[in-house]
Amino acid sequence: MSNKIVSVWTDNNFWKRSAAWITGFSAILLIWLTFDTLGQITQGTDTDMQKDAKGLYFSKRIPSATVINYKIGYEYSDKRGHEVPTINGKEKFFGRDDYSEEEAAALLHLGKLGSQAKNCMNCHTLLGNGAYYAPDLTKAWLDPKWKLMMAITQKKTREEAMAEFLQHPSKYPTHSRRMPNLDITAAEAKGLVAFLKHMSAIDTNGFPRNFGKKDITLRERSAK
Amino acid sequence: MMTTAYKSKDLATMYFIVATVLFGAQLLMGLIGAVQFLYPEFLFEIFDFSVARTVHINALVVWMLYAMIGSVYFLLPDETGIETVGIELGKLGFYVLTVAITVVVLVYVFIQIGPAAESTIWLINEGREYLEAPRWADIGIVVVVLIFVYNVYATAIKGERTGIVTVLMADLLALAGLYLAGMFFVDNISVDQFWWWWVIHLWVEATWEVFVGGLAAYGLIKMLGASRQVVEMWLWVEVAMLFGSGILGLGHHYFWIGTPEYWWEIGALFSALEPLPLVAMFVHVIYDWGKQAGKNGSNTINNRPAFAWFVMNAFGNFLGAGIWGFFHTLPQVNIYTHGTQFTNAHGHLAFFGAYATILIGMFYLNLQSKNGIERMRSTFNSKMAISLISFGVMGMTIALTVAGYGQVLVERAQMGATWDAFFISQQAQWFVQGMGWRLAMGIVTIVGFVYLAIDLLSISKVNHEKV
Amino acid sequence: MDPTVIIRPEIALDDFLPIFLSSSFVLLFGVFYVGIYALVKMGTIRSFYMPAAYLFWVAQTYSMYLLSSLLSNDPFTTKVLILAMFGYLVVPHLYYHLNVRSEKRYEHSVK
Numbered sequence: 001m002s003n004k005i006v007s008v009w010t011d012n013n014f015w016k017r018s019a020a021w022i023t024g025f026s027a028i029l030l031i032w033l034t035f036d037t038l039g040q041i042t043q044g045t046d047t048d049m050q051k052d053a054k055g056l057y058f059s060k061r062i063p064s065a066t067v068i069n070y071k072i073g074y075e076y077s078d079k080r081g082h083e084v085p086t087i088n089g090k091e092k093f094f095g096r097d098d099y100s101e102e103e104a105a106a107l108l109h110l111g112k113l114g115s116q117a118k119n120c121m122n123c124h125t126l127l128g129n130g131a132y133y134a135p136d137l138t139k140a141w142l143d144p145k146w147k148l149m150m151a152i153t154q155k156k157t158r159e160e161a162m163a164e165f166l167q168h169p170s171k172y173p174t175h176s177r178r179m180p181n182l183d184i185t186a187a188e189a190k191g192l193v194a195f196l197k198h199m200s201a202i203d204t205n206g207f208p209r210n211f212g213k214k215d216i217t218l219r220e221r222s223a224k
Numbered sequence: 225m226m227t228t229a230y231k232s233k234d235l236a237t238m239y240f241i242v243a244t245v246l247f248g249a250q251l252l253m254g255l256i257g258a259v260q261f262l263y264p265e266f267l268f269e270i271f272d273f274s275v276a277r278t279v280h281i282n283a284l285v286v287w288m289l290y291a292m293i294g295s296v297y298f299l300l301p302d303e304t305g306i307e308t309v310g311i312e313l314g315k316l317g318f319y320v321l322t323v324a325i326t327v328v329v330l331v332y333v334f335i336q337i338g339p340a341a342e343s344t345i346w347l348i349n350e351g352r353e354y355l356e357a358p359r360w361a362d363i364g365i366v367v368v369v370l371i372f373v374y375n376v377y378a379t380a381i382k383g384e385r386t387g388i389v390t391v392l393m394a395d396l397l398a399l400a401g402l403y404l405a406g407m408f409f410v411d412n413i414s415v416d417q418f419w420w421w422w423v424i425h426l427w428v429e430a431t432w433e434v435f436v437g438g439l440a441a442y443g444l445i446k447m448l449g450a451s452r453q454v455v456e457m458w459l460w461v462e463v464a465m466l467f468g469s470g471i472l473g474l475g476h477h478y479f480w481i482g483t484p485e486y487w488w489e490i491g492a493l494f495s496a497l498e499p500l501p502l503v504a505m506f507v508h509v510i511y512d513w514g515k516q517a518g519k520n521g522s523n524t525i526n527n528r529p530a531f532a533w534f535v536m537n538a539f540g541n542f543l544g545a546g547i548w549g550f551f552h553t554l555p556q557v558n559i560y561t562h563g564t565q566f567t568n569a570h571g572h573l574a575f576f577g578a579y580a581t582i583l584i585g586m587f588y589l590n591l592q593s594k595n596g597i598e599r600m601r602s603t604f605n606s607k608m609a610i611s612l613i614s615f616g617v618m619g620m621t622i623a624l625t626v627a628g629y630g631q632v633l634v635e636r637a638q639m640g641a642t643w644d645a646f647f648i649s650q651q652a653q654w655f656v657q658g659m660g661w662r663l664a665m666g667i668v669t670i671v672g673f674v675y676l677a678i679d680l681l682s683i684s685k686v687n688h689e690k691v
Numbered sequence: 692m693d694p695t696v697i698i699r700p701e702i703a704l705d706d707f708l709p710i711f712l713s714s715s716f717v718l719l720f721g722v723f724y725v726g727i728y729a730l731v732k733m734g735t736i737r738s739f740y741m742p743a744a745y746l747f748w749v750a751q752t753y754s755m756y757l758l759s760s761l762l763s764n765d766p767f768t769t770k771v772l773i774l775a776m777f778g779y780l781v782v783p784h785l786y787y788h789l790n791v792r793s794e795k796r797y798e799h800s801v802k
Binding site for chain 2: 015
Binding site for chain 3: 451453454457461496500503507508514550552556632633638
């Protein structure tokens with residue numbers, strides 16, 4: 001084996017060291033970004049929420065579970081250049097709008113557990129991730145379809161219609177592809193609805209775009 | 225070729241056999257899911273889509289892990305020059321893992337779901353795509369993988385430590401460590417998905433890719449007689465490029481899950497770089513092949529079926545992970561394509577092209593070594609297997625892309641991604657026909673698998689040049 | 692107010708197909724460029740084909756430009772992308788150079 005150095009570019013050790021440095025540098029950058037991101041996606045508190053309720057926008061990307069006490073919207077923001085969740089005053093959730101931080105967190109906890117225990121993610125997508133067999137649930141709470149489902153399930157409110165649907169999904173088919181019965185109890189259904197309502201208030205950088213607004217692109221283009 | 229005496233290679237065979245069986249199970253579950261897309265009443269409330277898909281993707285991940293562990297046990301004696309340390313422990317790990325996985329699958333199939341309680345997550349199903357394995361199994365997997373990593377390290381320290389072994393040592397430690405990021409429960413779904421992607425992305429777009437780089441390097445030396453120094457130098461170049469683009473490429477999963485906007489730029493930039501190492505790997509394989517063929521004529525390759533699968537890997541990795549990944553990765557496009565059949569098309573071709581191909585190649589290398597065959601030729605069955613499986617997967621990918629195109633236009637661009645929008649898109653002509661072709665191509669893939677299974681069982685009995 | 696009249700930077704329906712195609716072509720033409728370049732250099736095919744390799748690079752760069760304008764990127768981003776394409780023009784030369792040099796260096800020391 002010749003020990004004469006021919007060129008650094010064909011030197012095994014040069015590339016070995018480069019690989020180690022590049023990997024190390026990328027990993028450190030990722031860890032640093034992770035700290036920053038985790039800070040930004042920590043759940044807000046009820047105090048934040050009460051302050052936010054005076055305006056229109058959420059100050060936290062992931063609001064407190066007490067968001068179930070409020071009416072949530074999804075509106076275009078000129079500043080951000082896409083849609084963001086909005087807070088529009090109080091709204092009753094299963095007849096109450098005074099859930100404490102602990103009560104709301106307990107509901108969210110039950111709902112999140114339920115979403116995993118019932119394996120939602122292997123038919124639906126949540127925040128766009130999962131399987132592609134059933135609709136995306138990111139903004140499911142805001143879906144205009146619940147108006148019709150309230151009539152079909154004979155319930156007075158959106159949350160009750162959702163809870164009823166979740167408990168007996170195959171009784172209310174909307175398409176030949178039905179949701180199967182997953183033995184969801186009334187308590188679990190309430191938790192799941194809280195989980196879905198909370199998810200609709202997460203700031204997803206405008207995903208999904210134009211939620212619930214039909215043919216917007218077509219109309220816009222003919223207007224131009 | 226006096227390598228048949230190593231116990232490490234026998235252990236590899238055990239892993240490869242289970243991997244092949246699980247590959248078959250994966251295809252069967254995929255078939256059920258594909259049928260349900262067209263005939264939703266099929267097995268409704270008996271064996272729902274969610275169950276079929278859970279087993280489909282878990283069988284995929286597990287067969288690949290088995291084949292990867294098997295590949296390492298296979299190449300370790302060749303690289304280090306000694307018998308693997310801790311073979312008995314490795315065997316114990318194999319049996320524990322196989323029993324655990326059998327129980328997990330039986331629970332998926334027969335119990336399926338549980339009440340909304342921690343007990344479900346510990347015992348039945350964790351309900352997070354790809355990481356569905358219940359927590360008890362997670363812990364078991366970690367223990368078995370630790371045994372495996374220990375064996376690799378102990379062997380490498382005792383024997384010769386080549387460049388390939390050094391890369392694998394670092395890579396396996398990262399791969400095993402990352403699994404821990406997916407082993408806890410949180411209420412905050414954004415935090416949940418943040419760490420979930422650490423496992424999924426840093427596996428399939430970083431550590432697994434580097435692993436494949438290591439296997440390809442080993443294969444080039446073994447099958448073509450390529451120079452070790454050149455191959456290992458390229459391996460380091462590839463490691464630098466793969467980790468350099470892949471680690472921060474994680475950003476393309478953080479566009480829409482509640483994470484800050486700066487991930488748009490980071491994700492777009494680094495995922496645009498991700499195809500570069502795949503091009504390099506592709507060029508390098510072609511170059512080495514051409515160079516050796518120029519030197520030795522047509523007798524260059526001593527294992528034709530394995531080499532065919534390795535070449536398929538160079539193509540498939542670039543096509544599936546490169547092209548199908550790149551065309552929906554920019555945030556401007558991804559906001560419409562995220563979570564549609566586009567993702568599905570990319571997933572099918574990328575997992576196949578980047579991983580299934582090269583691991584099947586390893587199956588053939590193992591058969592050659594186990595039976596002391598100096599030159600392994602392709603049989604009719606080997607040719608049918610590689611053509612039908614590749615054609616089938618490519619066909620499924622194109623069909624799903626067409627379906628995805630229909631879905632994106634109708635559901636996302638025109639109708640605003642609601643419940644109704646989703647189902648209207650699912651009835652669109654393009655979508656339904658795409659799904660029909662997907663089923664047909666899936667069946668082609670399964671026929672190809674049958675050829676593969678027959679070939680793996682019978683190829684060593686065909687007349688080859690023995691040592 | 693009707694929210695649908697807001698003009699925003701959207702992708703027009705007719706633009707989806709060109710976007711998907713142009714982004715695929717960026718990479719596909721790229722492979723043709725690199726592939727033909729490598730084959731000519733190795734002497735597998737005649738050097739007569741070399742201009743074809745560079746033509747594919749041109750096609751690739753045009754696809755990137757098209758993609759960039761369809762996504763209504765700002766001019767700065769477009770410039771950066773085109774600059775990246777010049778990087779891609781150079782990279783195969785570097786890969787090849789590396790191959791030849793490493794071969795020269797190591798090939799005689801083995802066996």
